[in-house]
Structure formats: C-alpha cells, structure tokens
Amino acid sequence: MFFWIATGIFIVSYGFIISEKLDKTKVALVGAGLMMALRIITQREAFYEEKYAIDYxxxxxxxxxxxxxxxxxxxxVFQFLAIKSAKLAKGRPLWILILFTSITALFSTFLNNLTTVLILVPVSLFIADELELDPFPFLLSEIMASSLGGTATLIGGPPNILIASKIQLTFMDFIYNLTPAILFVFFFFLLTLKLLFGKRLQVKEEARQKILAINEYKMIKDRSLLIKSLCILGLVIPGFIFHDKLHLEPATIAILGAAFLLIISKEKPHNILRELEWSTLLYFIGLFIVVGGVIKVGLISKLSDGMVSFIKPDAESMFPVAMVILWFSALASTIVENTILIASIIPLVTDMAHSIVPKELDFTSVVQHPTLMPIWWSLALGTCLGGNATPIGASANIVTLSLAERAGYPISFKRYLIYAIPLTIEMIVLSNVYIWLRYYIIKL
Structure with missing residues (x-):
C-alpha cells in the first residue's frame, strides 16, 4: 500500500512541477508533508537518517x-565587467556576443546559474537596446553558456552539487573530468553562434560610438565592499579546490566565507537574508523528502532493476549504460527541472551499481568504482545541458525569458525551440564523443 501511495505522491508532484499549474516550492512542500504525515517516511528519517534525509x-x-x-x-562589479567587455570588443556586436557568452560561462563555474543570468541579462538588454539590436542572440547564448559553465565545476549548479555530495567527489574530480568536456563543447558552441548570428549582428556607427562612450567605472558602487568581497571569494574558491585535503565539506568552507564576509562588509544580516532565494531552498528541502519517500518504499530499486534488465550492463564495460544515461537525462531535462531529475536518478544509478559491483565493497568504493565513474559524468552532462532545449528546462531559462518580456522583447516558445533544440543536440552529441573517446578509447 505504502508503495503505491508514495509513487502516487511522487508522480502527482512531478506532474504539477512540470505543468507549472502550481508553484514548484508549494508542490514540493505539500509532497514532503504528505510523505511524513502518512508515515511513508518518518520525520526522523527525513531529517536525520543518511539514506533518506535532506542533504544539508x-x-x-x-x-x-x-x-x-x-x-x-x-x-x-558584474555590470562593470559587462560594459568593459563591450568596450574591449570596440562595440562590434559579434565580439560582444562572444565575450558576454564567455563571461556568463566563466561566472557560472562558481556562481549559481540563476544568479548569473539575473546579473547579466539586464546588462545585455541594456547594451542590445543601445546598439538597436534584437537581444535574442545574446539571451539565448547566455542561457546556454550558464549551463555549460555550471557543468564544469562542483559548485556550478545543483546537479553537480547533488552528485558530489551523494558519492563523495571532490572539487578537483569535476575539474579533471568535466572541465575538459565543457571546453571542448564550448569551442564548437561559439563557432555555431558565429554561423547562426554573425551576419545578422550589424549596427550603425553612431550606436557603436554610444556604447564606447559609457564610463564603466561609474558602475562600481562600492570599491571598499568590492575589495572585501573579492578577498573572501579568493579564499573560498581555493578552499573548494582543496577541501578534501583540508578535510572539510564544501558547505563548511562556504559557511565560513559567508560569515566572515557578513562581518567585514558590515551589511545587516536581515537585509541580506531577506534577498536570498528562499523558495528555491525550500523547494530543495521538500524535494529531498519526496525522493527519500520513494527510495524507502523501493520505487527506485524497481526502476534500477528494470534498467539493468533492459541494458544488461557488463562490469567490464559500461559504455551502453553511459550513453543511455546521457541521452535519457538530456531528454528528460527538456521537460523536467534538473534538480528533481537528478535527485531521482542518483539513487537509481547507485542502486544499479550495487547490482554489478562486488557487494563486499563499502558504499563509497561501490559508487566510485572505475567502471561507474563515466556514468556519473554522463549523468552530469546530460542533466545540465539537456535543459537548454526548452524554455522550461531550467530556472535560468524561465527567468531570462521573463526579464526579456518585461523589457519589451517577448520571445515565443516556437522561436526559442527552433534555435535551442539543434544547439542542445549538438552539445549532447559532442558530450557523447567526449565520453566515448576519453573513457572507452583513450581510457584516461
């Protein structure tokens, strides 16, 4: 009975999140509350038991x-860098597009994707308006660059954070395995942008001169705070890189950085905390509990058994599984927000690992078995990049299009799909090539 009730809660929650009939945070919290109220998962299990609990x-x-x-x-500082980039490109729109895309990807390697687009999209709209250009090429490239950059590091996006936390991977594991993949994909992405938009991005000379006349230094509002913030960030990022040698979790390093920055910045905590994305955080908490419920009743185990029976993986070579995971997660990400998708697939892959790796090994040795690692990298690439294909594939997409519409540049669902689907397919094909070459041909 509990199996079907938990599965029903999971499917209904999933459906409402996809349809956007209700706010996803409300849906996740209701689903979590029902899981606990119906005793499918106890509050103690949801809050404290490692196998099912919220990932704090x-x-x-x-x-x-x-x-x-x-x-x-x-x-x-973010606006300063955007204007500076436009001036470095001498107001030439194609080079501005390439620089903005690169900045977005770079920022997204250590900032949340949603935060990156919230900062850069208004500036891109401003520059497109000044140059009298259609902002669509800028916005589309920034959406995709944010997911590309976010895929390259442990802290770039929720999917990687979740994978790293569940199977105990380090910051450098992601740098070594995913950053080369993203650089490979990003190079071809820029070439494709040039082919798609190069001839269309033409501006009048007076508009170009107008951009060159903007004083970017006026964008810096607080130099003292900038120095303090960069100093803290300069300690936090290396902390992430060496967290395994420091024997500290990334969250501990981030907490210390945030605490010290609050102290030295003299910002009032209640002002800063009020502006955090609490709905996103509560969505994560609710989602962890809902997924914990379906793990407990065995839904994930049944799905894992079904995948094993269908693919028939061989512990000596998991290439077919890697390809299925890559393409399945990419396809599913086009309609399912990547956090709920990754939270659902991680336990499925973990359970599958136990069926093909010697059972006498401990949990970490099982999930980090050499034959399993390409599966995790395939999952990260598929989940992070697949969401680019549709306007609802990721929060960054939704927010970017909303900002464009508010600024008077509405982008239709159809127009987005015409460009985004081919670009996303290109990224997944290139990811497929990377996984095949690196782990099954060269075997690095």
Missing part, C-alpha cells in the same frame, strides 16, 4: 553562496 551539505552550500553573491552584486 547541498542546502547550506547554496545558502552560503547566495549570501556571498548577494553582497558581491551590490558592488556593481
């Missing part, structure tokens, strides 16, 4: 990074 490492890492970014954004 993820929650506090997000809270802390939101605090740091919120304080840093008050300095105006």
């Amino acid at each position: 490492n993820v929650v506090f890492l997000l809270i802390s990074m939101m605090i740091i970014v919120n304080i840093l954004s008050k300095t105006g």
Whole structure:
C-alpha cells in the first residue's frame, strides 16, 4: 500500500512541477508533508537518517553562496565587467556576443546559474537596446553558456552539487573530468553562434560610438565592499579546490566565507537574508523528502532493476549504460527541472551499481568504482545541458525569458525551440564523443 501511495505522491508532484499549474516550492512542500504525515517516511528519517534525509551539505552550500553573491552584486562589479567587455570588443556586436557568452560561462563555474543570468541579462538588454539590436542572440547564448559553465565545476549548479555530495567527489574530480568536456563543447558552441548570428549582428556607427562612450567605472558602487568581497571569494574558491585535503565539506568552507564576509562588509544580516532565494531552498528541502519517500518504499530499486534488465550492463564495460544515461537525462531535462531529475536518478544509478559491483565493497568504493565513474559524468552532462532545449528546462531559462518580456522583447516558445533544440543536440552529441573517446578509447 505504502508503495503505491508514495509513487502516487511522487508522480502527482512531478506532474504539477512540470505543468507549472502550481508553484514548484508549494508542490514540493505539500509532497514532503504528505510523505511524513502518512508515515511513508518518518520525520526522523527525513531529517536525520543518511539514506533518506535532506542533504544539508547541498542546502547550506547554496545558502552560503547566495549570501556571498548577494553582497558581491551590490558592488556593481558584474555590470562593470559587462560594459568593459563591450568596450574591449570596440562595440562590434559579434565580439560582444562572444565575450558576454564567455563571461556568463566563466561566472557560472562558481556562481549559481540563476544568479548569473539575473546579473547579466539586464546588462545585455541594456547594451542590445543601445546598439538597436534584437537581444535574442545574446539571451539565448547566455542561457546556454550558464549551463555549460555550471557543468564544469562542483559548485556550478545543483546537479553537480547533488552528485558530489551523494558519492563523495571532490572539487578537483569535476575539474579533471568535466572541465575538459565543457571546453571542448564550448569551442564548437561559439563557432555555431558565429554561423547562426554573425551576419545578422550589424549596427550603425553612431550606436557603436554610444556604447564606447559609457564610463564603466561609474558602475562600481562600492570599491571598499568590492575589495572585501573579492578577498573572501579568493579564499573560498581555493578552499573548494582543496577541501578534501583540508578535510572539510564544501558547505563548511562556504559557511565560513559567508560569515566572515557578513562581518567585514558590515551589511545587516536581515537585509541580506531577506534577498536570498528562499523558495528555491525550500523547494530543495521538500524535494529531498519526496525522493527519500520513494527510495524507502523501493520505487527506485524497481526502476534500477528494470534498467539493468533492459541494458544488461557488463562490469567490464559500461559504455551502453553511459550513453543511455546521457541521452535519457538530456531528454528528460527538456521537460523536467534538473534538480528533481537528478535527485531521482542518483539513487537509481547507485542502486544499479550495487547490482554489478562486488557487494563486499563499502558504499563509497561501490559508487566510485572505475567502471561507474563515466556514468556519473554522463549523468552530469546530460542533466545540465539537456535543459537548454526548452524554455522550461531550467530556472535560468524561465527567468531570462521573463526579464526579456518585461523589457519589451517577448520571445515565443516556437522561436526559442527552433534555435535551442539543434544547439542542445549538438552539445549532447559532442558530450557523447567526449565520453566515448576519453573513457572507452583513450581510457584516461
């Protein structure tokens, strides 16, 4: 009975989140409440038992990074860099597009994707308006660059944070395995942007001169706060890189960074905390509990058994599984928000690992078995990049299009799909090539 009730709660919650009939945070919290109220998962299990509980490492890492970014954004540094890039490109729109895309990807390697687009999209709209250009090429490229950059590091996006936390991967594991993949994909992405939009991005000379006349240094609102923020960020990022050698979790390093920045910035905590994305954080908490419920009743185990029976994986070579995971997660990400998708697939892959790896090994040795690692990298690439294909595939997409519409540049669902689907397919094909070459041909 509990199996079907839990599965029903999961499917109904999933359906409402996809349809956007109700706010996803409300749906996740209702689903979590029902799971506990109906005793499918107890409150103690949901809060404290490692196998089913809320992943507090993820929650506090997000809270802390939101605090740091919120304080840093008050300095105006992001707007400064955007205007400076436009001037470095001498007002030439194609080079502005390439620079903005690169900046978005770079920022997204250590900032939340949603935060990155919230900062850069208004500036892109401003520059497109000044140059009298259609902002669509800028917005589309920034959406995709945010997911590309976010895929490259442990802290770039929720999917990677969740994978790292569940199977105990380090910051450098992601740098070594995913950053080369993203650089490979990003190079071809820029070439494709040039082919798609190069001839269309033409501006009048007076508009170009107008951009060159903007004083970017006036964008910096608080130099003292900027120096303090960069100093803290300069300690936090290396902390993430060496967290395994320091024997500290990424969340602990982020908490220390956020706490010290709050102290030295002299910002009032209630002002900073009020501006955090609490709905996103509560969505994560509710989602963890809902997924914990279906793990407990055995739904994930049944799905795992079904996948094993269908693919028939061989412990000596998991290439077919890697490809299925890559393409399935990419396809599912086009309609399912990647956090709920990754939270559902991680336990499925973990359970599958136990069926093909020697059972006498401990949990970490099982999930980090050499034959399993390409599966995790395939999952990260598929989940992070697949969401680019549709306007509802990721929160960054939804927010970007909403900002464009508010600024008077509505982008239709159809127009987005015409460009985004081919670009996303290109990214997944290139990811497929990378996984195949690196782990099954060269075997690095």
